[in-house]
Amino acid sequence: MISFPSPWHVFVYLLLLDPGASALDKYIAAVYEHSVVLAKPTPKPVSSEEALKLMNKNMDVLEEAIKLAAKQGAHIIVTPEDSIYGFRFTRETLYPYLENIPDPQVDWIPCTDPKRFGPAPVQERLSCLARHNSIYLVANMGDKKPCNHTDAKCPSDGHYQYNTNIVMDSNGKLVARYHKFNLFMSEHQFDSPPEPELVTFNTTFGKFGLFTCFDILFHDPAVTLVRKLQVDTILFPTAWMNVLPHLTAVEFHSAWAMGMRVNVLASNTHRPSLSMTGSGIYAPDGSRAYHYDAESEKGHLLVAELDSHPSLSPTHPAPVNWSSYATTIKPVPKDGDFTGLIFFDEYTFSELAKEAGNLTVCQGALCCHLSYKMTEKQENEVYVLGAFDGLHEVEGNYYLQICTLLKCASADQQTCGQPVTTAHTRFDFFSLSGTFSTNYVFPEVLLSGVQLAPGEFQVLSDGQLVTHNGTSKPVLTVTLWGRWYEKDPPHPYILSGVP
Numbered sequence: 410m411i412s413f414p415s416p417w418h419v420f421v422y423l424l425l426l427d428p429g430a431s432a433l434d435k436y437i438a439a440v441y442e443h444s445v446v447l448a449k450p451t452p453k454p455v456s457s458e459e460a461l462k463l464m465n466k467n468m469d470v471l472e473e474a475i476k477l478a479a480k481q482g483a484h485i486i487v488t489p490e491d492s493i494y495g496f497r498f499t500r501e502t503l504y505p506y507l508e509n510i511p512d513p514q515v516d517w518i519p520c521t522d523p524k525r526f527g528p529a530p531v532q533e534r535l536s537c538l539a540r541h542n543s544i545y546l547v548a549n550m551g552d553k554k555p556c557n558h559t560d561a562k563c564p565s566d567g568h569y570q571y572n573t574n575i576v577m578d579s580n581g582k583l584v585a586r587y588h589k590f591n592l593f594m595s596e597h598q599f600d601s602p603p604e605p606e607l608v609t610f611n612t613t614f615g616k617f618g619l620f621t622c623f624d625i626l627f628h629d630p631a632v633t634l635v636r637k638l639q640v641d642t643i644l645f646p647t648a649w650m651n652v653l654p655h656l657t658a659v660e661f662h663s664a665w666a667m668g669m670r671v672n673v674l675a676s677n678t679h680r681p682s683l684s685m686t687g688s689g690i691y692a693p694d695g696s697r698a699y700h701y702d703a704e705s706e707k708g709h710l711l712v713a714e715l716d717s718h719p720s721l722s723p724t725h726p727a728p729v730n731w732s733s734y735a736t737t738i739k740p741v742p743k744d745g746d747f748t749g750l751i752f753f754d755e756y757t758f759s760e761l762a763k764e765a766g767n768l769t770v771c772q773g774a775l776c777c778h779l780s781y782k783m784t785e786k787q788e789n790e791v792y793v794l795g796a797f798d799g800l801h802e803v804e805g806n807y808y809l810q811i812c813t814l815l816k817c818a819s820a821d822q823q824t825c826g827q828p829v830t831t832a833h834t835r836f837d838f839f840s841l842s843g844t845f846s847t848n849y850v851f852p853e854v855l856l857s858g859v860q861l862a863p864g865e866f867q868v869l870s871d872g873q874l875v876t877h878n879g880t881s882k883p884v885l886t887v888t889l890w891g892r893w894y895e896k897d898p899p900h901p902y903i904l905s906g907v908p
């Protein structure tokens with residue numbers, strides 16, 4: 410017997426067939442670079458009223474940005490690390506700024522039930538901001554958790570203090586809480602959680618994961634969120650101090666998005682006197698919007714559209730084998746290599762002596778190859794090709810393999826690797842590649858004035874970083890920044906068992 414389904418049946422069938430009927434292919438993201446109002450350093454802790462007063466001053470500014478982003482249709486906004494209370498605290502002076510942040514499983518809307526877990530004025534205000542503006546809000550604040558002698562790692566003051574990202578959904582519900590794992594060297598006011606936390610949440614515009622600042626240099630939780638849990642977008646509050654030539658915020662964070670083939674919403678604190686500036690909305694094929702301002706003291710809002718599921722997009726870059734091309738090249742023997750320091754690491758350099766050519770420089774197991782053609786060689790500017798294969802041991806211990814083309818700070822070879830922000834030399838063509846032992850390589854192109862070059866270069870599936878038509882401005886550096894995670898020493902907190 411043949412029967413025609415009733416309209417009701419069709420409706421139910423469609424619902425079952427497509428439970429994500431309201432899912433969005435694209436969404437609008439916002440990040441805010443906030444010029445944080447700092448507390449006066451005090452030797453003794455302030456009262457909780459005074460702490461809240463300072464935090465409300467910062468939240469007043471964030472509120473304007475959130476409203477503006479919502480007006481422009483943003484589905485989600487990310488605000489920076491430390492942007493509610495600032496920095497330069499001791500463990501004791503930070504305490505009045507902290508709140509108890511519950512596990513999101515409790516299903517809590519602080520805006521409608523603020524006292525449920527004790528005083529939580531910051532979470533209440535953030536929740537109301539998200540709810541009243543119908544926007545997902547990502548913020549960074551401090552969590553406190555009591556502990557006692559039954560826990561051998563419990564600090565002597567009887568509680569843990571965590572540098573914490575939280576997410577309020579568009580109803581104001583707490584949907585994510587992440588405790589920063591890789592604390593920066595000066596963050597003595599915080600404890601590290603015993604294990605890296607893998608925090609994700611789902612929305613109609615993709616799956617999100619979050620971590621904080623220094624975390625981006627390490628395998629966990631950052632790489633695991635992308636490779637194993639397959640998030641579409643990383644939410645990344647940071648208070649990033651720029652280090653030229655390779656670790657400037659916009660340069661490195663956009664390169665990480667490309668290398669990991671994931672969206673990254675990077676929101677930096679704005680404080681040029683501490684080299685903190687540079688935020689962006691980064692897609693796997695390049696930056697959609699970014700902001701770098703080393704001059705003014707002003708905050709800045711960025712809004713741009715992204716694919717909800719970049720891996721399903723027709724423009725999603727193909728997977729890259731980072732050593733495939735370079736292993737086919739036979740280096741031509743030459744003299745004149747020299748060494749120099751970049752961020753305390755000793756590189757092997759070779760000068761680009763001619764206007765065009767092919768050059769190889771090796772260190773350890775890594776050989777870097779460059780083919781290039783300058784538009785015109787400038788007499789007073791020196792460029793080198795550099796290679797580094799080793800353990801970086803300064804503000805952290807992490808193993809690097811790096812191939813880099815860069816402009817030296819002056820015509821003196823001894824200045825190669827020192828920070829420089831402007832250049833006059835243009836390249837019509839370059840192809841940079843290396844015999845990497847890792848498949849985690851982040852491609853950087855930084856132009857004169859510390860500017861990015863979205864759409865002006867490509868990464869080929871054989872591992873070449875190329876421009877065919879040149880870049881819009883002169884070149885500061887073109888770099889393949891590789892991380893060989895397996896060669897990292899054990900994590901210091903896990904190793905010693907002391908947070």
Ligand SMILES: *[C@@H]1O[C@H](CO)[C@@H](O)[C@H](O)[C@H]1NC(C)=O
Nearest residue numbers: 554555556557558559560567
């Ligand atoms: C302190 O230890 C007791 C057991 O001795 C335990 O019942 C209690 O939950 C602990 N408190 C905290 C805050 O961990």
Ligand SMILES: *[C@@H]1O[C@H](CO)[C@@H](O)[C@H](O)[C@H]1NC(C)=O
Nearest residue numbers: 429608609610611612615616
């Ligand atoms: C998100 O959705 C996917 C399938 O759509 C599901 O497998 C996953 O468990 C969900 N994750 C969370 C955190 O809800």
Ligand SMILES: *[C@@H]1O[C@H](CO)[C@@H](O)[C@H](O)[C@H]1NC(C)=O
Nearest residue numbers: 730731732733734736737848
């Ligand atoms: C990458 O290419 C090299 C050289 O062609 C090959 O030896 C290696 O197995 C490839 N790596 C991966 C992960 O496919």
Ligand SMILES: *[C@@H]1O[C@H](CO)[C@@H](O)[C@H](O)[C@H]1NC(C)=O
Nearest residue numbers: 764765766767768779780781
């Ligand atoms: C560089 O090498 C390529 C092929 O590998 C060759 O076609 C080109 O002529 C070389 N360029 C120079 C300037 O030697």
Ligand SMILES: *[C@@H]1O[C@H](CO)[C@@H](O)[C@H](O)[C@H]1NC(C)=O
Nearest residue numbers: 864865866867876877878879
């Ligand atoms: C380079 O420019 C030419 C002409 O303007 C254009 O046809 C070509 O697609 C460009 N190539 C790339 C890789 O952008």
